[in-house]
Amino acid sequence: MDRDKVIDVKTGRDLGLMVCLDCHKVLSVPEDEGDGLCPRCGAKVFLRRPDSIAETWAFLITSLILVFPANILPIMRVDFMGSQEYSTIMDGIIYFFKEGSYGIGIIILTASILVPLFKVIGIALILLSIKFRWRSWLRHKDLMFRFIEFIGRWSMLDIFVIALLMATVDFGFLTSIAAGPAAGFFCGVVISTMLAAISFDTRLIWDAY
Amino acid sequence: MSEFELHEGFIVCPECDLILRESSVEHGFKIVCPRCGTTLRSVVLHSPEKVIALALAGLLFFIPAIFFPLLTLQIAGLEHSGSVWDSAVKLIRSGFLFPGIMVLLTAVVVPLANFIILLTVAIQIQFKRANRITARMFRLYHHMEEWGMLEVYMIGILVTIIKLFHMARIIYDTGFFCFIGLIVSSVGLILVLDEHRFWEEIEQQGRQYVIASEPGKELDEVTFKRERDTLLG
Numbered sequence: 001m002d003r004d005k006v007i008d009v010k011t012g013r014d015l016g017l018m019v020c021l022d023c024h025k026v027l028s029v030p031e032d033e034g035d036g037l038c039p040r041c042g043a044k045v046f047l048r049r050p051d052s053i054a055e056t057w058a059f060l061i062t063s064l065i066l067v068f069p070a071n072i073l074p075i076m077r078v079d080f081m082g083s084q085e086y087s088t089i090m091d092g093i094i095y096f097f098k099e100g101s102y103g104i105g106i107i108i109l110t111a112s113i114l115v116p117l118f119k120v121i122g123i124a125l126i127l128l129s130i131k132f133r134w135r136s137w138l139r140h141k142d143l144m145f146r147f148i149e150f151i152g153r154w155s156m157l158d159i160f161v162i163a164l165l166m167a168t169v170d171f172g173f174l175t176s177i178a179a180g181p182a183a184g185f186f187c188g189v190v191i192s193t194m195l196a197a198i199s200f201d202t203r204l205i206w207d208a209y
Numbered sequence: 210m211s212e213f214e215l216h217e218g219f220i221v222c223p224e225c226d227l228i229l230r231e232s233s234v235e236h237g238f239k240i241v242c243p244r245c246g247t248t249l250r251s252v253v254l255h256s257p258e259k260v261i262a263l264a265l266a267g268l269l270f271f272i273p274a275i276f277f278p279l280l281t282l283q284i285a286g287l288e289h290s291g292s293v294w295d296s297a298v299k300l301i302r303s304g305f306l307f308p309g310i311m312v313l314l315t316a317v318v319v320p321l322a323n324f325i326i327l328l329t330v331a332i333q334i335q336f337k338r339a340n341r342i343t344a345r346m347f348r349l350y351h352h353m354e355e356w357g358m359l360e361v362y363m364i365g366i367l368v369t370i371i372k373l374f375h376m377a378r379i380i381y382d383t384g385f386f387c388f389i390g391l392i393v394s395s396v397g398l399i400l401v402l403d404e405h406r407f408w409e410e411i412e413q414q415g416r417q418y419v420i421a422s423e424p425g426k427e428l429d430e431v432t433f434k435r436e437r438d439t440l441l442g
Contacts, residue, residue, distance in 0.1 A: 009227055009228075009244060010227075010228050011225075011226040011227055011228060012221040012226045012227075012228055013226060014228075015228055017216060017219060017221055017228065018221070019221035019222075019223050019226075021223055022348050022351050022352075023344075023347075023348065023351075023408045024220075024221075024223055024249075024404075024405065024408065025408070025412075026216040026217075026219050026220070026221050027216060028216060040344065040408065040411070040412050041344045041345075041347070041348045041408070041411075042341070042344060042345060042348065043348055099375075101371060104368060104371045104372075107364070107368065108368065139244070139245060139246070142224065142225065142245045142246075143246070146224075146247075149355075152355070153315075153355060153356075153358050153361055154361055154364075156311070156315060156358050156361050157361055157364055157365055157368065159308055159311065159312060160296070160312065160316070160358075160361060160362050160365030160366075161365045161368045161369050161372070163296035163297060163299065163300050163308070163309075163312045163365075164279070164280075164291065164293075164296045164365055164366060164369045165369055165372070165373075166291075166296065166299045166300065166303070167291025167292065167295035167296040167299050168279075168280050168281075168282050168289060168290065168291035168369070168373070169282065169289070169373070169377075170289050170291070170299075171282075171284055171287050171289055174284065174285065174287065175284065178303055179300060179303065179305045179308065183300075183305055183308040184305060184307045184308055186308075187307055187308045187311045188307075190311075191311070194355070194356075202224050202225065202245075203223075203224070203225060203226040205225070206225040206226060206227075206244070206245065207226075
């Protein structure tokens with residue numbers, strides 16, 4: 001079933017070449033296999049990113065911890081004629097579905113809940129598959145990782161919406177909107193999952209080949 | 210013998226480490242890694258000129274898009290409007306320092322820095338003045354790019370409108386239209402930027418080369434070529 005392994009391929013490591021991840025310059029691996037600075041752009045060049053897996057796990061676990069307060073605590077407070085109403089991320093989504101605006105409900109649901117969840121599970125799967133040397137589905141894993149990298153930033157959507165609501169809906173006693181304690185945790189989830197994706201070296205997926 | 214040799218004639222896929230032979234790419238074609246599917250080369254004609262044009266356009270839109278009011282709300286005869294800048298400052302003022310700074314960075318500071326960096330780099334390349342500082346700046350852009358989230362903010366504006374239009378009258382202000390202009394220029398920039406070409410130009414135009422094992426040693430082009438030839442054997 002190993003569909004990936006059809007052709008015999010040579011990698012940079014086989015031929016003693018390594019590529020600068022910043023400017024994509026091809027350099028040869030120094031004899032001690034250590035890292036050095038890229039002569040073209042000055043970035044650190046390495047055969048594989050040092051401590052990539054440990055760093056990725058660290059950021060991943062951080063985000064997993066932050067996910068709970070981000071979803072349980074209220075993220076928004078609506079003041080209307082002296083009464084205060086707190087709502088969590090899920091409340092906001094349910095509100096849209098009850099209103100009948102399913103499209104926007106699905107967008108928020110995807111950006112705030114599904115995307116962070118998918119990122120954490122996806123990266124964890126890739127890390128586990130490297131750890132236990134599962135050699136199948138390499139291309140799919142790489143595709144999934146690139147998708148995770150791409151969608152990472154879209155989780156900030158909810159924070160932007162709340163910030164903009166705060167700026168526009170400000171009518172004193174009549175009605176106003178404020179952020180809730182979950183906002184900080186939610187930003188933390190976005191940053192730590194993005195950093196997890198950045199610190200992962202995709203070439204480690206393909207080393208199983 | 211230097212630790213690092215400069216290798217011509219190979220592409221190493223940065224995503225999966227596969228080795229490919231370098232070949233020239235015509236406009237309209239691209240080189241795609243056969244193993245992982247990453248696009249390795251894709252030619253944009255007149256990339257520096259296009260980058261200069263779009264970065265200038267983006268910078269022109271920038272101030273009105275960020276500081277002018279985006280939307281004005283009317284509820285029961287009362288009016289209030291807010292801008293991108295207000296949205297970040299309001300968060301910070303009401304005690305949400307961390308989310309506020311994140312909004313400020315991702316929607317204002319990083320996009321502005323990206324526009325300025327790309328404009329400077331493209332001008333230096335266009336006028337054959339690229340140097341080591343150009344390389345440093347372009348590398349900075351490479352790392353900052355994904356932290357600029359203007360498109361996400363744009364969707365945020367649309368969600369806000371949908372959220373509010375049941376309860377209030379919404380007036381679209383100057384800032385809103387300038388923000389659309391800003392989005393068009395920033396998305397356009399990503400499309401017209403030929404990163405490979407930019408790096409090649411930076412390398413060719415930079416007259417001061419440093420061989421990695423001897424940090425700080427500057428060589429003129431003739432010496433560099435001789436050294437490189439001996440290195441490559």
